[in-house]
Amino acid sequence: MRKLAWLLLAVAAAALAQLVIGPAVGPVASVRALFGTADGTTARIVGGLRVPRVLVALAAGACLGLAGAVLQAVLRNPLAAPEVTGVGSGAVLGAVTATVFGAAGAPNVLAAAAVVGGTLGGGVLWLVAARTAAEPVRLAVLGVVVSAVLAGLSLVLLTARPQLAGAVARWLVGSLASRTWEHWHALWPWLIVVMSALALLGPALDLLAVDDDHVRGVGLAVGPWRVAALGAAVLAVATAVSAVGAMSFVGLLAPHAARLLVGAEHRVLLPAAAMSGAAAVAGADALAQAVNSLAGGQRMGVPAGAITAMVGAMVLVAVARRSSRSILRGCG
Amino acid sequence: MNPVEARGISVHYGPRVILSEVDVSVRAGDWLALVGRNGCGKTTLLRVLAGLQRPRAGEVRLGGDDLRRLSRRSVARRLAVLPQAMPAVPGLTVRQLVRQGRYAVRGPLGMLRAGDDEAVRRALAETGVGAHADTPVDRLSGGERQRVRLALALAQDAPVLLLDEPTTYLDVRHQLEVLDLVTRLRAERGLTVVAVLHDLAQAARFADHVLALRDGRVHADGPATEVVDSDLLAEVFGVRGRVWHDSVTGRPTCVYDAVL
Numbered sequence: 227m228r229k230l231a232w233l234l235l236a237v238a239a240a241a242l243a244q245l246v247i248g249p250a251v252g253p254v255a256s257v258r259a260l261f262g263t264a265d266g267t268t269a270r271i272v273g274g275l276r277v278p279r280v281l282v283a284l285a286a287g288a289c290l291g292l293a294g295a296v297l298q299a300v301l302r303n304p305l306a307a308p309e310v311t312g313v314g315s316g317a318v319l320g321a322v323t324a325t326v327f328g329a330a331g332a333p334n335v336l337a338a339a340a341v342v343g344g345t346l347g348g349g350v351l352w353l354v355a356a357r358t359a360a361e362p363v364r365l366a367v368l369g370v371v372v373s374a375v376l377a378g379l380s381l382v383l384l385t386a387r388p389q390l391a392g393a394v395a396r397w398l399v400g401s402l403a404s405r406t407w408e409h410w411h412a413l414w415p416w417l418i419v420v421m422s423a424l425a426l427l428g429p430a431l432d433l434l435a436v437d438d439d440h441v442r443g444v445g446l447a448v449g450p451w452r453v454a455a456l457g458a459a460v461l462a463v464a465t466a467v468s469a470v471g472a473m474s475f476v477g478l479l480a481p482h483a484a485r486l487l488v489g490a491e492h493r494v495l496l497p498a499a500a501m502s503g504a505a506a507v508a509g510a511d512a513l514a515q516a517v518n519s520l521a522g523g524q525r526m527g528v529p530a531g532a533i534t535a536m537v538g539a540m541v542l543v544a545v546a547r548r549s550s551r552s553i554l555r556g557c558g
Numbered sequence: 559m560n561p562v563e564a565r566g567i568s569v570h571y572g573p574r575v576i577l578s579e580v581d582v583s584v585r586a587g588d589w590l591a592l593v594g595r596n597g598c599g600k601t602t603l604l605r606v607l608a609g610l611q612r613p614r615a616g617e618v619r620l621g622g623d624d625l626r627r628l629s630r631r632s633v634a635r636r637l638a639v640l641p642q643a644m645p646a647v648p649g650l651t652v653r654q655l656v657r658q659g660r661y662a663v664r665g666p667l668g669m670l671r672a673g674d675d676e677a678v679r680r681a682l683a684e685t686g687v688g689a690h691a692d693t694p695v696d697r698l699s700g701g702e703r704q705r706v707r708l709a710l711a712l713a714q715d716a717p718v719l720l721l722d723e724p725t726t727y728l729d730v731r732h733q734l735e736v737l738d739l740v741t742r743l744r745a746e747r748g749l750t751v752v753a754v755l756h757d758l759a760q761a762a763r764f765a766d767h768v769l770a771l772r773d774g775r776v777h778a779d780g781p782a783t784e785v786v787d788s789d790l791l792a793e794v795f796g797v798r799g800r801v802w803h804d805s806v807t808g809r810p811t812c813v814y815d816a817v818l
Contacts, residue, residue, distance in 0.1 A: 302645070429669035433658055435647045439610055443641070444714065445634025445662040490649040490694075493670075 229487045230494065233501040237284065240505040243512035244280050245272070249519060275406065282405040282469055283511050283530070284504040285417045287476060289466035291503020292424055294477030295484065295496055296459040299435040300452055305362045307478030308344075308463045310369035314477065315376035316347015317460075317467035318397050322380040325394065326387050333412030333468065340464035347376055348460060400473035400531020402511045409469050416465040421500070423458040428492040431455060435490070473531050475538020476506050482545075510534045559622040561586050561636070561718050561750045562607055567616035569602050569774075576602050577613070577774045582752075584767075586717075589744060589751040591765035591782070593758055594794055598771040600754045601642065601722055607752060608639045608720050620718075634662035637718035638711035642726060642754075646696035652706050653691040656681055659713030681712040684743060701732030708739065712747075719744075721753040725760065737764050758795065762786040762810040770794045786810040792818055 245260070246253035251271050258264040259272035290308060297306040297313070308314030320343020321336050329335040355368045377398060384394045396403060424431075430451040433441045441448045466473065484498035511530035518527035562584040569577040577599045584590045592600040605611040607618055609625050618625040620636045628636075638659070647655075657678050661669055682688040685705040690698060695706055704724060711719055721740065725733035741764060744751055755761040761768050761782065768785045770778040772794050778785045783803075787810075791799040797814045804811040 304648070426666070426670070429658075429661065429666060432650075432654070433661065435650075436655075436658075437645055439639070439641050440644060440658075442610055442630055443608065443634065443639040444659055445629075445631035446666070447630050485649055489651065489654070490647050491651075491654045 230498060230501070233484075233487065233498055233505070237501050237505045237508070240508035240512060241280050241284060244283060244508045244515070245276050247512050247515045247519065248276060249515075251276070278407045278410045279402050279405050279511070280508060281410045282413060283402050283508040285410070285413045286466040286470040286473065287480070287504035287507030288500035289417060289420060289462040289503070290473060290477040290507070291480035291484070291499040291501070292420060292496060293459045293462035293466070294479075294503070295481035295492070295499040296424065296427075296431065296455050296462070297477070298481055299431045299492065300455045300459070301365065302435060302437070303362045303365050304482070305366040305478070306369075307475075308467075309373060309472065309474050309478065310366045312347035312349075312351040312369060312372040312376060313344045313460055313463045314347070314467060314472055314474075315373040315380075316350070317341070317344035317464045318472050319343045319347065319376045319380050319383075320464070321397050321468050321471075322383055322394050325390060325397070326383050330390075330393060333409060337412060337416065337464060337468040340468040341461060344460045344464045344467070347372065348456070350376075396529060396531075397467070397471040399529050400471035400534065401529030402470055402507075402514075403527070403529065405469065413465060413469045416461065420458055420462045420465065423454070423461075424496050427451070427455050427458060428496060431492040431496075432490075435492075470507070471529075471531055473507060473510075474535040475542065476503050476510075476534050479538055479541055480506055506534060510537065513537075560584055560619075561621055562752060563619040563622075564603075564607060565616055565619075567603065567606055567613045567618070569599070569606065569611070569613050575774050577606070577771075580616070580771070580774070580776055581779075582607065582769060584718075584750055584752055586750055587744075587748060588767055589740075589753070589765045590767045590769060591761035592752065592754045592769050592771065593756070593761050594771035594777075595796070596756075598794075599774045600771050603771065604639075604720055604722050604752065604754050608637060609633045610639065631662055631665065634714055634716065636716055637720055638662075638714040638716040639720045640707050640711045640722060640724055642722040644707060646694075646703070648696055649694050650696075651692050651694055652687055652698070652709075653678070653682065655695050655706060656687075656709045656713050659710045662714045662716065677713050677715055681709040684712060684746070685709040685739060700727050701729075701735060704728060704732070704736055705739065708736070708743075712743065717748070718750045718752070721751065723754050723756060725755070725757070733760070740764070758786060758791065759812050762801075762812070763804075763807055783810055786812070788812075 246256040251268050255264055255268050256272050259269045294307045298304055317340040320339035324336050324339035351369055351372045355365055433446055438448050480502035481499040483502045484495055488494045488498045510533040514528045514530045514533045560583050564582040567577050567580040594600050606613050682691055685708050687705050687709055724736050765782055768782045777794050787801050791797050796818050798816045798818050799812050799814040801810050801812040
């Protein structure tokens with residue numbers, strides 16, 4: 227429990243950094259606006275743009291962390307994550323399709339399209355990988371291939387509406403640019419649904435992470451629980467993707483960070499993974515904003531997804547170099 | 559009413575016959591050993607008895623009830639299985655794994671409550687792994703892991719224990735340790751035990767009854783003292799050997815002399 231408190235502190239620190247870093251309003255003024263002692267324009271910028279942006283980042287990050295933890299448990303694969311199961315890029319394809327057909331302004335349509343796309347993307351991998359899901363490297367390789375194809379389809383769709391290039395690029399990479407209260411309002415109910423579902427699924431995930439005979443042996447039917455868990459994971463990914471886009475590596479690495487801190491039992495692992503994901507996305511956006519303000523505010527700044535991709539890749543390489551066993555352990 | 563009873567069990571993998579018309583009956587409190595060569599179907603038979611595999615024909619009854627009519631949970635409350643291998647989840651501690659056995663009793667909602675109950679503490683204590691309770695399972699030795707898995711099975715509080723080659727991969731000392739532990743637990747808890755064992759001498763030493771399979775059929779079935787002899791060695795295992803009554807254990811024992 228104390229470790230969860232430390233994680234909460236990390237989430238708060240990342241959120242605060244994201245809140246105070248950005249164009250037009252400096253750190254001191256943003257903090258003042260929080261306490262209601264800033265002038266009208268500053269208060270509007272902080273209250274109308276920065277706060278919802280932080281909330282969207284936290285919620286999307288939490289969804290990605292949860293989805294990664296669930297996928298890793300159900301597929302029994304430490305390399306499983308939205309971006310290597312086709313679920314993430316399928317959800318992106320769904321959101322991009324909806325955008326191209328003019329639904330960019332309807333968050334619920336985007337979310338529904340992302341759910342459909344994520345399910346199809348995961349389904350494609352399921353067909354391609356058929357029963358090899360538990361071989362970490364094989365699944366990762368096939369997943370990367372499937373994801374590349376789906377991302378390619380997103381780009382093909384883009385040629386239909388070149389004027390949407392900016393919006394589509396944001397989805398492919400992941401960004402928090404111009405996320406407002408509207409997006410938060412579309413996001414939080416689904417976060418609640420995902421969290422309640424997973425609160426009930428926690429013990430079943432503990433069993434599913436071992437193996438099917440074990441699940442049956444202690445008295446649980448494998449099928450329905452696995453489908454429920456995968457459904458919750460797809461919903462979580464779609465919720466996150468329809469709000470902020472891909473955000474690579476958050477879903478892969480947040481559960482590992484959580485596992486290192488609090489261990490493998492899902493009752494504690496899930497909240498820890500959610501918090502790690504939230505801190506990662508908020509922190510990445512803070513960093514992106516810092517880079518943007520140093521670079522002097524071009525029209526399209528560095529998106530947070532570029533930061534998670536770069537930092538995430540470096541972390542993964544560092545972990546893999548230090549010990550390829552730590553991330554693949556127990557999966558021989 | 560026998561706790562485990564099977565009639566006419568047949569299992570095929572495609573054209574290959576794994577089990578053909580196998581009958582098994584285990585009386586309450588008995589220890590039945592399933593023996594035979596590699597690939598004779600003994601593990602498949604155990605899986606059928608546990609409800610982990612559906613036979614093509616035949617039926618399994620637990621305490622008189624048709625296994626197919628029982629829910630997973632009520633099967634899990636009647637019998638606990640110790641599979642041949644179980645992958646270790648990285649970082650999962652002994653206590654956390656053993657607690658999973660309580661699923662059978664507590665159900666999905668009951669598992670949401672944190673903390674151990676008396677059954678978990680008892681299972682940890684009885685198998686002597688209490689000292690490792692907070693150690694990740696993947697850091698333990700093979701012998702310790704086997705005792706942890708036994709604790710997991712015990713946590714189910716089921717009256718029947720099914721063991722699939724519980725001594726594989728273990729050295730002699732740890733093999734004896736596990737079999738002694740099962741013997742003691744059986745006495746203390748009044749368990750019924752069905753175990754796949756590949757060493758006939760061990761089967762004869764620890765089990766009351768021996769069921770020998772040959773090419774998916776029952777070759778011999780009866781009390782260990784009557785069934786285990788040099789003919790069985792020759793016919794079931796294809797080795798020439800000598801079997802005699804050991805006055806120390808009061809059980810048959812054997813040595814293997816040559817391949818037939």
